[in-house]
Amino acid sequence: MKNIILKNGLIGGLIVAVFSGMSVYFHSKNLEDATLSYILGFTGMFIGFAFTFVGMKQYRDTVNSGTITFGKAFTIGFLIALIISTIYVLVWLVELHNFYPDYMEKVSASEIKKLESSGLNAADLQAKVDELNQMKESYKNPLFVIGMTYFEILPIGIVFSLISALITKKSK
Numbered sequence: 001m002k003n004i005i006l007k008n009g010l011i012g013g014l015i016v017a018v019f020s021g022m023s024v025y026f027h028s029k030n031l032e033d034a035t036l037s038y039i040l041g042f043t044g045m046f047i048g049f050a051f052t053f054v055g056m057k058q059y060r061d062t063v064n065s066g067t068i069t070f071g072k073a074f075t076i077g078f079l080i081a082l083i084i085s086t087i088y089v090l091v092w093l094v095e096l097h098n099f100y101p102d103y104m105e106k107v108s109a110s111e112i113k114k115l116e117s118s119g120l121n122a123a124d125l126q127a128k129v130d131e132l133n134q135m136k137e138s139y140k141n142p143l144f145v146i147g148m149t150y151f152e153i154l155p156i157g158i159v160f161s162l163i164s165a166l167i168t169k170k171s172k
Helices: 002-029 035-063 070-098 103-116 122-138 142-168
Strands: none
Touching: 002 035, 002 070, 002 103, 035 070, 035 142, 070 142, 103 122
16 A cells, blocks of 8 residues: 555656646746646646545555445545645745745735735735735745645645545445
8 A cells, every 4th residue: 555655646746746847937937927827736736636546546456356445545545645745845845945035025026016006095005015025924934835835735635535535435
């Protein structure tokens, strides 16, 4: 079981890492329109998390004689999703600190520019700017970055694991 989890987690993580790298690259080149970045990022997550299903099915068909409980399937999927998510977090930390150390500065400046042209009244504008500045300050804490990055991807992996476990479960 460990081999199946590790293999599928690493394959899914590699896929997510490649798509994440492309996503961040394109977002850093065009901060005003992140559509392509979001499409690439979520596409990579969906393809990568497909390996939660692959791992469950491999376990059911090759190790467990064609049967698997929902709980066992979910556990396998969750562990695969956790590996994929951890790779995603590690890749983001490497990208952030080595290639885009000013990422939050640029993103918050771009968002403030959008807010200024949005027609918000002065009080609402200042509240949004303060919120962005607080987020930029929080992003200097590596634990905050790690937590936010897990929160960005792991819930999707959990949903994939739940759906895949429902599809894959098969009793004797």
